[in-house]
Amino acid sequence: MLDSIPSFARLVAELSKFPGIGQKTATRLAFFLLRQPAVEAEALSTAILELKRQIRFCSICYHITEQNPCGLCTSQSRDESLLCVVEEPQALLAIERSHSFRGRYHVLHGALSPLEGVGPDDIYIAPLMQRLGQGDIKEVLVATNFTVEGDATALYLARLIHPLGIRVTRLAYGIPMGSELEYIDEATVNRAVQGRREF
Amino acid sequence: MILNNLALLRFRNLIEVNQDWNQNFNIIWGKNAQGKTNLLEAIYLLGYVKSFRPARHHEIICQHEEQAFLKGQLTSQGVNHQLEIKLTPNGRTLRVNGKPVQRLKQFFGYLRPVLFTPEELGIVRGYPAGRRSLLDRAILHVEKNYLDYYQQYERILKQRNQLLKRQAREQELQPWTVALINAGVQIRHSRIIYVERIRPLLKDVYQNIVGSSETADCIYSTIQKHEDELKEEFAAELDRKHIKEKQLGQTLVGPHRDDLDFYVDGQSLKTFGSQGQQRSFLLAFKAAQVLDQQMLFGEPPILLLDDLASELDMERQSRFVDFLIKQRTQVFLTTASPEILAEAVKNQAGYYRVDQGKINTLSPE
Numbered sequence: 001m002l003d004s005i006p007s008f009a010r011l012v013a014e015l016s017k018f019p020g021i022g023q024k025t026a027t028r029l030a031f032f033l034l035r036q037p038a039v040e041a042e043a044l045s046t047a048i049l050e051l052k053r054q055i056r057f058c059s060i061c062y063h064i065t066e067q068n069p070c071g072l073c074t075s076q077s078r079d080e081s082l083l084c085v086v087e088e089p090q091a092l093l094a095i096e097r098s099h100s101f102r103g104r105y106h107v108l109h110g111a112l113s114p115l116e117g118v119g120p121d122d123i124y125i126a127p128l129m130q131r132l133g134q135g136d137i138k139e140v141l142v143a144t145n146f147t148v149e150g151d152a153t154a155l156y157l158a159r160l161i162h163p164l165g166i167r168v169t170r171l172a173y174g175i176p177m178g179s180e181l182e183y184i185d186e187a188t189v190n191r192a193v194q195g196r197r198e199f
Numbered sequence: 200m201i202l203n204n205l206a207l208l209r210f211r212n213l214i215e216v217n218q219d220w221n222q223n224f225n226i227i228w229g230k231n232a233q234g235k236t237n238l239l240e241a242i243y244l245l246g247y248v249k250s251f252r253p254a255r256h257h258e259i260i261c262q263h264e265e266q267a268f269l270k271g272q273l274t275s276q277g278v279n280h281q282l283e284i285k286l287t288p289n290g291r292t293l294r295v296n297g298k299p300v301q302r303l304k305q306f307f308g309y310l311r312p313v314l315f316t317p318e319e320l321g322i323v324r325g326y327p328a329g330r331r332s333l334l335d336r337a338i339l340h341v342e343k344n345y346l347d348y349y350q351q352y353e354r355i356l357k358q359r360n361q362l363l364k365r366q367a368r369e370q371e372l373q374p375w376t377v378a379l380i381n382a383g384v385q386i387r388h389s390r391i392i393y394v395e396r397i398r399p400l401l402k403d404v405y406q407n408i409v410g411s412s413e414t415a416d417c418i419y420s421t422i423q424k425h426e427d428e429l430k431e432e433f434a435a436e437l438d439r440k441h442i443k444e445k446q447l448g449q450t451l452v453g454p455h456r457d458d459l460d461f462y463v464d465g466q467s468l469k470t471f472g473s474q475g476q477q478r479s480f481l482l483a484f485k486a487a488q489v490l491d492q493q494m495l496f497g498e499p500p501i502l503l504l505d506d507l508a509s510e511l512d513m514e515r516q517s518r519f520v521d522f523l524i525k526q527r528t529q530v531f532l533t534t535a536s537p538e539i540l541a542e543a544v545k546n547q548a549g550y551y552r553v554d555q556g557k558i559n560t561l562s563p564e
């Protein structure tokens with residue numbers, strides 16, 4: 001039925017690519033947009049374009065940012081000797097929300113997963129090692145997710161970092177196995193950061 | 200633990216069932232291929248989510264229908280619970296007490312069925328996988344974290360095998376080997392503890408049911424105790440097989456390859472042992488599970504016995520029934536000849552006749 005209205009069908013097809021959005025919801029959203037005044041639709045499309053135009057990865061920590069280097073990397077009030085490694089920007093935001101960490105960050109943008117073809121060269125491990133080679137960092141807190149892949153990535157990093165004489169720590173347990181940091185409440189993240197332990 | 204009511208919609212040939220059950224013995228009788236075993240399967244599914252028969256969801260759902268429903272109402276430790284499973288060709292949804300649950304783990308532990316079926320007899324002499332599964336299913340309901348360990352281990356194993364297949368660098372393989380050891384040791388540790396706990400029970404029960412002085416025993420291949428020792432041991436095993444693993448592109452040692460050995464009077468049932476001994480052993484293993492749960496939770500599990508009458512002679516049957524009555528275990532039992540059991544269960548039983556997918560509360564005349 002939608003095939004006869006190509007512009008509508010195209011929007012539905014695009015919207016149904018969103019996580020958690022199926023054909024049904026996509027159709028509902030498309031009808032909603034159709035009823036909106038043209039300015040609203042323009043505002044939305046501009047916002048999407050801006051997102052792609054303005055946001056890039058910080059060249060130091062690989063967090064998402066509009067300014068390079070990002071605010072977290074340029075801030076004067078953060079502890080230079082502490083570095084927290086996360087899988088995704090969402091995890092960084094979860095740790096920031098918990099107010100439990102005052103060091104700097106590094107975002108890997110993934111975790112090791114041979115089944116999905118993700119090896120050490122496919123995530124930002126090399127720039128991390130470069131940063132560590134500069135000598136200011138005394139402790140790396142590995143805050144990868146509590147999944148099989150997150151754990152293996154942590155083990156891999158610990159083995160790479162140890163020979164540099166840098167302390168490597170891991171978030172304390174208490175976060176259920178199989179969970180991603182972004183879905184954990186602030187108090188629990190706070191406890192996990194405070195209670196971090198030597199690898 | 201008592202299953203009070205079972206409601207089914209479009210589950211195999213059971214189009215619509217809503218049945219209250221007897222607290223003691225439920226004798227499900229009727230001709231073959233009428234749906235007796237399907238009933239046991241439905242109860243089993245509410246405990247394990249996975250069937251004991253190899254089947255995909257769409258095969259369990261009654262033909263030409265889109266979904267099947269299962270609902271069980273039970274009382275465990277004085278509390279009533281309701282378990283629901285909805286099956287569709289694309290998957291399943293689980294509910295506990297009306298609330299949807301995402302993780303399998305949250306569904307487990309309410310209904311803990313122990314199943315005995317003639318098809319399982321092959322396990323005694325068959326491949327190690329069957330005996331491992333027997334053990335794993337037993338532990339699943341008594342150790343809360345076992346499912347987690349198991350799922351983690353399976354995932355790590357797949358990841359590691361992928362690297363072995365690709366001839367990946369040692370450096371890349373290493374974290375997965377460490378992860379495999381950590382998760383594998385948890386599984387072995389749980390298995391060792393369980394087997395040690397069940398051995399004396401098995402020995403007792405075997406003598407009580409068989410009525411002979413034979414000694415039954417089961418031994419899990421690793422017998423050391425401390426987790427650190429187990430880690431060293433597993434690491435050494437992997438080390439020894441390392442070259443071969445790389446050649447074959449898969450993990451050759453670990454909990455996924457371990458075996459559980461069954462013995463009667465010191466002789467392995469894998470090679471020795473009569474049919475009768477194999478049957479008695481398996482039954483004793485299940486009875487030991489009943490006793491173990493009784494000790495752990497203060498109540499026995501429910502017991503599902505598929506076609507028991509054809510498997511045991513009269514004397515063993517009545518000994519086994521006596522045992523179950525003494526344990527106050529709720530039993531669901533299928534048979535084509537209910538009259539044989541009548542004497543043993545006396546008036547503690549409810550009779551249910553299954554005929555072409557329909558259940559009638561009816562005693563055999």
Ligand SMILES: [Zn+2]
Pocket residue numbers: 058059060061062063069070071072073
């Ligand atoms: Zn940055």
